[in-house]
Amino acid sequence: MADLEKKGAPAGAEAPADGKMTDELQEKLKSLDKESNTMEYGGICGKIVAAICICFSLFQIYTGIFGTLDAMIQRCVHLSFGICLVFLLCPTKKSWVKGGRFHPLDLLLTVLAVIPPLYILVNYQQLILRAGTVTPTDAVVGLLGIVMVLEAARRIVGLPIVIVVLCFLAYGFLGPYMPGPLAHRGLTINQMVGHLFFTTEGVFGIPLGVSSTFIFLFILFGAYLEKTGLGKFFIDIANALAGWASGGPAKVAVISSALQGTISGSSVANVVGSGSFTIPMMKKLGYHKNFAGAVEAAASTGGQLMPPIMGAAAFLMAEFVGIPYMEVVKAAIVPAILYFLGVFLGVHFEAKKNHLEGTPRSQLEPWGKIMKEEGHLAIPLIAIIALLASGYTPMKAALAGIFISIGTAMLRASTRMSFYDIVDGLVKGARGALGVIIACASAGMIIGIVTKTGVGLKLASALVTVAAGNFMLLLLCTMLTSLILGMGVPTTANYVITSTIAAPALIQLGVPILAAHMFVFYFGIIADITPPVALAAYAGSAISGGDPLKTGVNASKLGIAAFIIPYVFVLSPQLLGIGATFGSVLFTTCTAIIGMTGISGAMIGQFYCKANVFERLLLLAGGLCLIDPHTLTDIIGVAILAGVFALQYFRTKKAKAAEA
Template sequence: MSEKHTNEALSAVDAEDILRKYDKESDFRKLEGFWAKVVAAIAITFSVFQLYTAVFGVLDAMIQRSIHLAFGLCLIFLLYPARKSWPRDRIHPIDFITAIAGAAVPLYIVANYKTLVLRAGTVTTADFITGLIGVMLVLEAARRVVGLPIVTIAFLFIIYALAGPYIPGQLAHRGADLPTLVQHLFFTTEGIFGIPIGVSSTFIFLFILFGAYLEKTGMGQFFIDLANAIAGWASGGPAKVAVLSSGLMGTVSGSSVANVVGTGSFTIPMMKSLGYKPEFAGAVEATASTGGQLMPPIMGAAAFLMAEFTQIPYNKIILSAAIPALLYYFGVWTGVHLEAKRLGLKGLSRDELPKIKNIMMERGHLMFPLIAIVYLLVTGYTPMKAALYAIVFSIATAMLRKNTRISFSDIIAGLEQGARNALGVIAATACAGVIIGVVTLTGLGLKMGSSLVGLAGGNLFLTLFFTMITSIILGMGVPTTANYVITSTIAAPALLMLNVPVLAAHMFAFYFGIIADVTPPVALAAFAGAGIAKANPLKTGINAAKLAIAAFLVPYIFVYNPSLLLLNVHSTLDILWIIATSLIGIVAVSSSVSGFLIITQTIIERVIFFVGGILLVTPGLYTDVIGAGLLALGHFIQMTRVKKSKK
């Protein structure tokens, strides 16, 4: 990178401020001295416990999950102050008390496990008080780490559970008293200790620990340099670098906002220096970073939850998700390319860019752990074992070259960092467990599904549209793991009632929940990008939604034609045809949204390309033929205008 671009890059302090503003997971204390050592010891012990159970076998579900939550709550209350005004260099007495309670309350289950099992649902006064405190601690931990949106949703669900008989209409239910609700939420595997935190306590933690070690080896900078070498010289090069590097980072990142700040600190200033408007530069990074949550093999940890919820093998899920994710990034890439052509933007000079040969020679071995983990997952290893071996492999491969070698202290620091990075997921999955607990107790999922289908009159397209809106609303301001839990529980049942394949229904709801990160009015990833670009947040969000147009189309495609998810595949030719028509259709719609293809489009041309593109992405021979005809017409009109302009 040139000195000019380096000087324009976002400072670390600014990046941290922006991350703290839009991602609550960054709002932690920076302790020193005794308390720093205490927190480090707890975090390292937490990681060692997770590694131990991965090697020697997990404990009984409630015990494993209770210990996992105890570690998580304790660290959250020590690291995240209850109030922003409280000091960040020492621990407030109230936070110390809640940290002790956070560790003790889940361990109550471990200490009384046999007794609780024998009582089989009977709640004593001690159980009720402990469980009530536990639920309150989970909500408070989520508020501190994740933010108010998910806590507000969980609180509304609790009110719904208690007020069931007083709710009019189809959503009414017999209700539950407070002791019954607390018992269901805290002492069964249907609530807080349900599937989400179960997956967090096994697969997800190890993948986060794997990501921490990749970070120690310099994987993030490697991705940025590699993307620069591949695409930095092309038209609008820095924007394409943002798409590539953010997509690569998304394979191991669990946060759209953190991804925006991590790679956007370099790519957004480069885009602005090249000539992109600030709101477009911020939108590119936000859209590319958000797409990382849709990208296999991790999908922001949602892939593991999806495997548990749907009982579909994990390797089948990541294979099914691959083509839609690539179509999404193709759409973003197309939007970036068309904007660069419209503005006449060139790439960076090759002299300013790193050489791909040098990068691969010096740090190419850092790719080995990623290749290994994909291979292990696809060949049938459990996600937990694959992550465990990948952690060992990442440390081993880092030792191959001096410039990436990590010391013993780095290995210990990786254990601490992995535990810290997992806290957001723990808080989100535990809080999401409250929502799931209410759904299983009241049957709300089926009621919501019936309501959406009824509102749509049984029409599949209208049901998809209402499910899309519901998922976007539910996904606003909610992290990836909790996002999937909520949307799959509340929105997906409507599609299942209309015989949409299970994986397609879950993926549809998940896609639109994730796209909430770049869809105004609450578009956290776009707002973070705007903060870096010093742009108008709303304009950045609108630009991001335009760039993410493929994400609004692809889910409809795979619902109407599940072959895109590699389901019910009749032939390879069938898949290739769907991909080809979808790619052409996405280019057409992107050009219509941006208003440029060969030259600037007129209003009529934009309508022609938009309608033709939509018809092409809609499965069916007649729609493909009509769509292709419209695109041919639009292309002919554009070429005719180009020829006239040259005369």
């Protein structure tokens, strides 16, 4: 957070119309996204990095095909590859790297970082037989492992997550000195190291377990989809479908980002991928630079909410809640639709308010031609949905998706991959997974302290006490906690913290477990567009040349659905399909869509025509009534929106008659 504040607003950089990122823009975006801020080595050092990445990806594919190893062994190998690459690709100081060669200090740190997980692999049988007894050697190696994971997190994820983990570690030591119910017996060095590094309750816990199985394969799958040109296909088809409409380029941004979100779980990556094409088009059409950047930021942030491949935290949710991943996907469908519809309606009303037209149809490629030339690229995505729906595990589905994406790309010469492209996909997949791997390892330490001290239930009870049993106040506290954590901590770690502390408090008050976890998941994600630290908005403003804070405010207005919908599905879990029939879900969805129309109109100040302050308040009230899925509120909401529509219609008609 502090780093962003020191940097201030990045100077605007125009992206070329063909959507390719300039070197200057890439550097500015790297300053915002720590995971992408890695070194590009040449010569022998570049080949060494590529070889490690290839071996890493091949190991994951091998275990995906023939079955994973014992949990501890699988996770140790996974972390060994990941932490090795982090120390090589994120040097202590970039200025120390001369001639594209590794700095000796980074090589030394790489060796030190790899020793602890390899120590477990070499002494695995002895460690099992000792069953929790920590020798002096174990303690030294384990402590080194914890320190190196934290340093890797600082390099690839950022300082905030390190501070959060250190706070939990300090709590483990200072238990006897804590006040009231937070007090506990305290942990010794041996107890903490033994629990956090030599069991599957800490560094090698559930988060790293999920990362070492299907998260990595899904990231690799996304890397190959990018290689096929699927992202370009999404932009092309969105342009053909909506480019001609009012405010066409903005609607293209929303549709393409929604589609891109099905294969990418990174808000900043989505902004970079499609924003370099859509933001210049929006500005050219007449959208203000702050609004143009906000559209892409809001739409791209929704990528982590968009099934079937959501953010990494969604895979963790399936494990924590104890349900198949496909159930998480099903629950996320309606909220995701409402979110993107809200953003789409926002840009539509903005276009109507400012009389912004779209691109003439004659200048757009027909969608039929696009489907004929590029439509086959969507086959892997359709296949993976079908595989997940038919009962395949996420790991097997992702593995099949990788091979299907390579195969379908071969169907046409224009998308065919060369041997180099296939190998490069292995490299990009491994590099793209590093932030998630280290975030999962760090988050595992948080879970380890929570389970060892029991602080999770204590904090959940404390939250309920602070809220004095007031359900809405508890939801508000949980939302603020998730948003604050999300401003500096990646979604994966954010979700781990809030799901172990805040979600249990909601469950205590009767919220279904899936709804409680989805609530904290949503607010952890939309921190990316919530000022003052809004990474997606910063990325959007870097492309548009706008003000990051104003871009973030506009993005929050466009993404207002994400601030409202979680409250709705906690109060009425039917929106997630919990205890609901198809008919009730369909009815709830339809009324919520009408409600989102009113809320978007209120945010932008446009409905049938430009709305005054009183009409905007009515639109907001009517929209909220319709999103709350009860018959009485639905009737009131429809009546209010119909009244505002009639009022504006007759006012506009009267004004036209007066002009005539």
